[in-house]
Amino acid sequence: MNTGYEQHLEWVKKRRAELRQKLAKLFPEPADLSLEIGCGHGHWMADFAAAFPEKQCLGVDLIGDRIERAEKKVARAGTSNARFLRGEAFEVLDLMPDHVRLNEVFILFPDPWPKKRHWKNRLFSQKFLSELAKRCRPGVRCYFRTDHDPYFEWAEEVVAEQDLWSREHEFVWPFERETVFQNRAESYQSLVVVKL
Numbered sequence: 001m002n003t004g005y006e007q008h009l010e011w012v013k014k015r016r017a018e019l020r021q022k023l024a025k026l027f028p029e030p031a032d033l034s035l036e037i038g039c040g041h042g043h044w045m046a047d048f049a050a051a052f053p054e055k056q057c058l059g060v061d062l063i064g065d066r067i068e069r070a071e072k073k074v075a076r077a078g079t080s081n082a083r084f085l086r087g088e089a090f091e092v093l094d095l096m097p098d099h100v101r102l103n104e105v106f107i108l109f110p111d112p113w114p115k116k117r118h119w120k121n122r123l124f125s126q127k128f129l130s131e132l133a134k135r136c137r138p139g140v141r142c143y144f145r146t147d148h149d150p151y152f153e154w155a156e157e158v159v160a161e162q163d164l165w166s167r168e169h170e171f172v173w174p175f176e177r178e179t180v181f182q183n184r185a186e187s188y189q190s191l192v193v194v195k196l
């Protein structure tokens with residue numbers, strides 16, 4: 001008889017296999033992607049893709065109904081270079097086909113996890129930058145924006161403590177369009193890192 005833990009492992013295995021299959025189907029050929037992690041309902045990525053029709057864009061979020069709404073949005077607009085996928089950031093990075101590389105990465109208003117005991121859940125971390133680096137050539141930029149000052153300071157420290165990415169103090173934000181969370185924010189800060 002399967003224990004609960006074994007059942008959980010089976011479920012994770014199945015979920016990973018499905019995600020690997022979806023990614024392979026979405027990107028059957030070599031691709032350099034503009035990736036947004038935690039895209040929510042996809043407002044930002046849908047408009048970004050429409051503004052840059054030459055770019056192949058992917059928005060990823062954990063929550064399925066947000067992804068469905070994002071897909072409907074680009075279908076209605078006839079934007080053919082944007083894809084959306086339900087998935088967890090680390091799993092998506094891990095399971096992308098080897099011929100997929102990232103051209104630029106956007107993390108806009110990620111969950112701040114304000115309580116100290118939850119900091120381990122923050123996406124922007126040493127582990128994240130090192131997994132991301134495996135998918136990026138030198139010169140690729142990762143754009144991070146938050147309205148939570150402690151998370152911004154945390155991100156600055158994360159960058160200072162590793163040597164795969166370098167912080168750019170002077171940068172041009174490539175595309176301004178308010179996200180849902182940006183719209184609610186009184187102020188925000190942006191951090192840009194470039195892959196070494």
Ligand SMILES: C[S@@+](CC[C@H](N)C(=O)[O-])C[C@H]1O[C@@H](n2cnc3c(N)ncnc32)[C@H](O)[C@@H]1O
Binds near residue numbers: 038060062
């Ligand atoms: C605070 S919302 C911001 C949404 C959008 N970027 C905006 O600015 O309006 C954070 C989003 O990140 C997603 N998310 C959180 N952790 C994630 C992860 N590990 N992988 C993928 N998406 C994640 C959540 O489901 C949520 O939609």
